[in-house]
Amino acid sequence: MNRPRRTQTLAKRRVALADPALQLAMLDALDLPGGDFEDQLRHSGHEGLRPGPFRVLQLNLGKLCNMACLHCHVDAGPDRIAQNMSTETAEACMQAIERLQPQTVDLTGGAPELNPNFRRIVAHCHRSGVQVIDRCNLSVLLLAKNADLIPFLAEHQVEVVASLPHPRPRNTDAQRGDGAFNRSIEALRRLNAAGYGTGDPSCRLTLVHNPAGAFLPASQAALEQDYKRVLDRDHGVSFDRLIALTNMPISRFLEWLDTSGNLEPYMRRLVSEFNPATLEGLMCRDTISVGWDGRVYDCDFNQMLNMTSAIARPHIADLDLPVWSAHAIRTARHCFGCTAGAGSSCAGATT
Ligand code: SF4
Ligand code: SF4
Numbered sequence: 386m387n388r389p390r391r392t393q394t395l396a397k398r399r400v401a402l403a404d405p406a407l408q409l410a411m412l413d414a415l416d417l418p419g420g421d422f423e424d425q426l427r428h429s430g431h432e433g434l435r436p437g438p439f440r441v442l443q444l445n446l447g448k449l450c451n452m453a454c455l456h457c458h459v460d461a462g463p464d465r466i467a468q469n470m471s472t473e474t475a476e477a478c479m480q481a482i483e484r485l486q487p488q489t490v491d492l493t494g495g496a497p498e499l500n501p502n503f504r505r506i507v508a509h510c511h512r513s514g515v516q517v518i519d520r521c522n523l524s525v526l527l528l529a530k531n532a533d534l535i536p537f538l539a540e541h542q543v544e545v546v547a548s549l550p551h552p553r554p555r556n557t558d559a560q561r562g563d564g565a566f567n568r569s570i571e572a573l574r575r576l577n578a579a580g581y582g583t584g585d586p587s588c589r590l591t592l593v594h595n596p597a598g599a600f601l602p603a604s605q606a607a608l609e610q611d612y613k614r615v616l617d618r619d620h621g622v623s624f625d626r627l628i629a630l631t632n633m634p635i636s637r638f639l640e641w642l643d644t645s646g647n648l649e650p651y652m653r654r655l656v657s658e659f660n661p662a663t664l665e666g667l668m669c670r671d672t673i674s675v676g677w678d679g680r681v682y683d684c685d686f687n688q689m690l691n692m693t694s695a696i697a698r699p700h701i702a703d704l705d706l707p708v709w710s711a712h713a714i715r716t717a718r719h720c721f722g723c724t725a726g727a728g729s730s731c732a733g734a735t736t
Pocket of ligand 2: 667668669670683684685686687714715716717719720721723
C-alpha cells in the first residue's frame, strides 16, 4: 500500500510548498463540489464560526523535533532550531495564563519538551492550579538529557498525550521512521512504571491515533479497544484513553497527498463527509493557539498556514478575552479536516 513515510522537513529541502500561501492556493485550486467551507456553514445554519466559552490556551513552543514524520502538519524536525519560543515570549505566555485563567494549558510543538522553557511553564501552571497537557512524541522521553523528565511530569500531574499512530509496528514505523514503534513502547513502559496509564487521574496517559494514509480514522471507541488489547497482549503496556485525529491536508501531509495522487480524492472525501454535528465541538471555539513567536491564532492548523486571528493585535502579550470572544474565526478549505465524519480536534472526535 502507498503510505506516508519518515522524511525531512519541507524547510530543509527548500521546496516551494514550505510556503503556507502556496498550500492554501493548492487547496483552493481543487475542483471540489460543495467545497466552500463558509457555504457549508451557512447551509448548516451558521454565519461563520464564533468562539464559545474559553477553555484552553495552547502554546506551540516551537517546530524543533527529534523526529520528522511524514504526516506532520507543523513541518517540524531536527533542523527547525530557530523556530523555538524565546524566554521573553514564554514570560508573556505565563503572564497571559494569569490574566486569561484557562482551565488547561496545552503544550505542543514540534517536541515541546525540547524547549528550554518547557519545565518553567509546567511548574508555573501547576502552582496556579492549571491543568497541563504535554503533547509528546514518546521518543523524546528516551533522550539522555530527559532522563528525569517522566518523574517531573508525574510530580506536576501533567497529562501526557502521546502520538502512537498504530498499535502494530509496521504502520507506526511507516509514518515515523524505522524503530519508532519500539522506542514508543519503551517510553510507554517507563511511563507505566511511573504510574501513567494505570487509571490514576493525576497521571493520565492518552494515546493519539491518526490514519496511515488518505482515509478517515475508524471509530475512536473501536480503536481504543483494539489498542488496549494489542498493547497489553504483545507488550504489557497500558494507557487510559485514546483519541483519533484526522490527518490535516496541510504541510507535509499535503505534500504526500499531492505526490501520491491522493489530494483531490482525499479532499472530496472530507467535503462529502462534512458533518454539521461536529461544529459545536471544534477546538477553535474554546481554544486560543499561540505560536513560538507569540502570535495568536484560532488553532494550530491556522497557525501553520500563517492565518493569524482576526483581531487588532494578535499577540499573546496584548490579548484579552472580550476581544477574543467577539472575533470571527478564520476558515478555509483545510477546515474540512475538522468537520468530516466524527470530527477531529486536539481532543479527538467531536461527536
Ligand atoms: S513527532 Fe509530531 S511534531 Fe515531531 S515530526 Fe512527528 S508529527 Fe511532527
Ligand atoms: S482548521 Fe479546524 S479548528 Fe482550525 S479554524 Fe478550521 S475548523 Fe476551526
